[in-house]
Amino acid sequence: MDWGSILNNTIAAFLTPTTIAFALAALGLAMHFGFAGLLNFGIAGFMAIGGYGYAISVLTFGLPWWAGMMVGVVGSILFAIVLGLPTLRLRGDYLAIVTIAAAEIARLMFLTTAFTDVTGSADGLFGFNTRQDGTGFQNSNPFPSGDYGFGPLSFNHQTLWVLTFGIAILGLCLWLLWALMRSPWGRVIKGIREDEDAVRALGKNVFAYKMQALIIGGVFGGLGGIVFAAFSNVSPGVFVTSLTFFIWTSLLLGGAATILGPVIGAIIFWVLQAFLSNFLSQLALSGILPVSTTQASTLRFVLVGLGLMLLVIYRPQGIFGDKRELTFVK
Amino acid sequence: MSNNEKSHRTGGLHIGEPAPGCAKTDPMLIIDHVKKSFGGLTAVDVEHLEIPKNAITALIGPNGAGKTTLFNLLTGFDSPDTGTWSFEGTSLAGIPAFKVAQLGQVRTFQLTKALSLLTVLENMKLGATGQRGEGILSSLIPALWRKQDAEIEIKAMELLARFKLDTKKDDFAASLSGGQRKLLEMARALMTDPVLVMLDEPMAGVNPALTQSLLDHVINLKKDGMTVLFVEHDMHMVRHIADWVVVMAEGKVVAEGPPETVMKEQAVIDAYLGSHQDTDLGVVTGRINIIPEEGK
Numbered sequence: 001m002d003w004g005s006i007l008n009n010t011i012a013a014f015l016t017p018t019t020i021a022f023a024l025a026a027l028g029l030a031m032h033f034g035f036a037g038l039l040n041f042g043i044a045g046f047m048a049i050g051g052y053g054y055a056i057s058v059l060t061f062g063l064p065w066w067a068g069m070m071v072g073v074v075g076s077i078l079f080a081i082v083l084g085l086p087t088l089r090l091r092g093d094y095l096a097i098v099t100i101a102a103a104e105i106a107r108l109m110f111l112t113t114a115f116t117d118v119t120g121s122a123d124g125l126f127g128f129n130t131r132q133d134g135t136g137f138q139n140s141n142p143f144p145s146g147d148y149g150f151g152p153l154s155f156n157h158q159t160l161w162v163l164t165f166g167i168a169i170l171g172l173c174l175w176l177l178w179a180l181m182r183s184p185w186g187r188v189i190k191g192i193r194e195d196e197d198a199v200r201a202l203g204k205n206v207f208a209y210k211m212q213a214l215i216i217g218g219v220f221g222g223l224g225g226i227v228f229a230a231f232s233n234v235s236p237g238v239f240v241t242s243l244t245f246f247i248w249t250s251l252l253l254g255g256a257a258t259i260l261g262p263v264i265g266a267i268i269f270w271v272l273q274a275f276l277s278n279f280l281s282q283l284a285l286s287g288i289l290p291v292s293t294t295q296a297s298t299l300r301f302v303l304v305g306l307g308l309m310l311l312v313i314y315r316p317q318g319i320f321g322d323k324r325e326l327t328f329v330k
Numbered sequence: 331m332s333n334n335e336k337s338h339r340t341g342g343l344h345i346g347e348p349a350p351g352c353a354k355t356d357p358m359l360i361i362d363h364v365k366k367s368f369g370g371l372t373a374v375d376v377e378h379l380e381i382p383k384n385a386i387t388a389l390i391g392p393n394g395a396g397k398t399t400l401f402n403l404l405t406g407f408d409s410p411d412t413g414t415w416s417f418e419g420t421s422l423a424g425i426p427a428f429k430v431a432q433l434g435q436v437r438t439f440q441l442t443k444a445l446s447l448l449t450v451l452e453n454m455k456l457g458a459t460g461q462r463g464e465g466i467l468s469s470l471i472p473a474l475w476r477k478q479d480a481e482i483e484i485k486a487m488e489l490l491a492r493f494k495l496d497t498k499k500d501d502f503a504a505s506l507s508g509g510q511r512k513l514l515e516m517a518r519a520l521m522t523d524p525v526l527v528m529l530d531e532p533m534a535g536v537n538p539a540l541t542q543s544l545l546d547h548v549i550n551l552k553k554d555g556m557t558v559l560f561v562e563h564d565m566h567m568v569r570h571i572a573d574w575v576v577v578m579a580e581g582k583v584v585a586e587g588p589p590e591t592v593m594k595e596q597a598v599i600d601a602y603l604g605s606h607q608d609t610d611l612g613v614v615t616g617r618i619n620i621i622p623e624e625g626k
């Protein structure tokens with residue numbers, strides 16, 4: 001057993017662009033589900049639209065990176081509107097079904113060979129972060145080349161730039177969600193989560209509020225996809241339905257109706273993932289676990305699923321949720 | 331109580347004989363040909379009905395008469411098959427529920443809708459209208475709404491004190507009892523400064539001691555210039571506070587008039603009692619004896 005490497009890899013998962021992307025998407029779900037009660041099972045679709053929107057704008061239309069990212073954001077706003085218009089008037093479960101389907105449609109549109117020139121089909125898109133004409137995201141990197149950090153948390157200058165950018169975006173989104181939810185606007189949103197007819201009877205335009213919540217959460221999801229894309233490439237294999245469920249796991253871990261919960265949840269999720277995959281494959285290598293190392297790393301998903309079930313049954317309000325809420329789970 | 335029992339009554343509400351659909355001197359709601367069917371069942375079929383302004387009107391009728399359905403239609407929570415209705419001269423047909431509420435016509439629900447995971451105080455503050463902090467952009471700048479929010483809180487605490495819920499202000503609404511939720515819902519509706527208050531069985535499940543003070547609240551609403559339309563099964567209460575009574579049966583308005591006379595009408599007795607016609611209506615439908623029977 002190589003405890004040193006297990007520990008190293010586990011700590012490294014604390015701060016990665018992927019963790020930040022997850023935190024952003026989970027924050028979007030907190031807006032949707034935790035505060036507004038909207039069941040969005042298509043957060044991967046919002047991420048895909050954000051990431052692809054950025055990549056395609058840069059590669060196909062030659063936009064500078066910041067304009068490309070804005071296209072990704074506008075894309076996720078449009079996606080939210082298209083999903084919301086027909087479904088927000090219906091009962092909550094319909095939104096869940098429509099979002100699952102819409103996220104799959106979005107992914108299949110990026111996967112199909114019909115648009116290979118633009119989307120790269122199954123290979124996805126790459127090479128959009130560093131551009132020859134100097135308009136790429138990494139071309140604007142303010143950090144001189146080299147290695148930074150210490151121990152397991154060491155990064156090269158490129159990763160450091162993505163991390164800095166990602167943390168800035170995450171901080172902005174956290175502030176926005178916090179500022180919104182402490183205001184009377186947030187009170188209306190929470191009221192809608194509890195009983196939208198009661199809120200309607202008080203003269204609030206419930207549809208408009210739900211649409212606003214869907215858009216804001218959708219933009220957070222889109223930004224998650226953008227941070228993800230800024231670190232690596234985009235491909236349809238990433239934005240699959242299981243990504244949606246991993247983000248739900250992060251959200252429920254931290255607490256759905258909390259501001260910081262989704263961020264902590266995303267960190268715990270990735271730290272646990274890193275620990276389990278290293279620990280289990282070490283167990284397999286040393287023969288304690290009678291399976292191959294590939295099987296061992298698949299086993300962690302089984303454990304994640306089990307953990308999610310236990311979490312929802314025994315601590316539905318999450319780690320940071322209000323204890324009093326538990327007494328009133330419907 | 332019994333000596334000033336009649337003093338709060340408003341008289342002279344109608345023009346001509348009090349018959350179903352009779353005209354009112356000053357109507358607030360005018361309903362014409364409103365019809366609603368669920369499959370084969372006609373739940374509401376109201377030819378013409380006027381609800382008098384600045385008075386307390388009771389809407390009574392046996393279970394399934396269509397009272398709640400009529401409430402839903404009038405407040406935009408459901409749409410009728412045919413018909414028009416107007417509120418203070420504004421036609422409301424096709425107007426969404428939230429706009430109806432904004433016009434000052436606010437309702438409560440028969441099945442109480444407390445917002446469970448909001449505190450009692452948050453429930454109340456949500457009711458206030460014209461909040462600057464409810465706009466998505468202005469909500470980000472507390473300077474724009476802090477002062478207004480503090481004023482709303484004062485108003486909410488006053489109302490909560492009136493309904494004896496002030497000590498519960500920081501509890502989740504989910505922790506309230508059924509009767510307390512009824513009170514909270516009514517208080518929350520009053521936060522909107524309504525013109526017309528529509529209460530669907532406001533007293534169901536509220537204990538007798540509180541019923542008395544709630545009745546006084548309802549009477550006070552009228553004193554404050556509001557119009558009240560309420561559904562209630564307790565006939566003692568109807569007699570006690572209503573200025574006007576509208577009786578529905580099988581979707582239709584079968585009788586209307588002042589409470590003293592309308593309960594004696596044959597159509598009403600038929601609707602309620604069927605064959606047990608020699609029983610007093612008050613005995614059958616009154617749950618609580620809050621006022622001494624006439625002549626005792």
Ligand SMILES: Nc1ncnc2c1ncn2[C@@H]1O[C@H](COP(=O)(O)OP(=O)(O)OP(=O)(O)O)[C@@H](O)[C@H]1O
Nearest residue numbers: 368371373391392393394395396397398399400440
């Ligand atoms: N959504 C619906 N679908 C089908 N039928 C309905 C629906 N809502 C009401 N009804 C029917 O319409 C009729 C009137 O119902 P409504 O709820 O208006 O009665 P009510 O007068 O309020 O009775 P109660 O005093 O018991 O509250 C009933 O026969 C009921 O079964």
Ligand SMILES: [Mg+2]
Nearest residue numbers: 397398399440
């Ligand atoms: Mg009813």
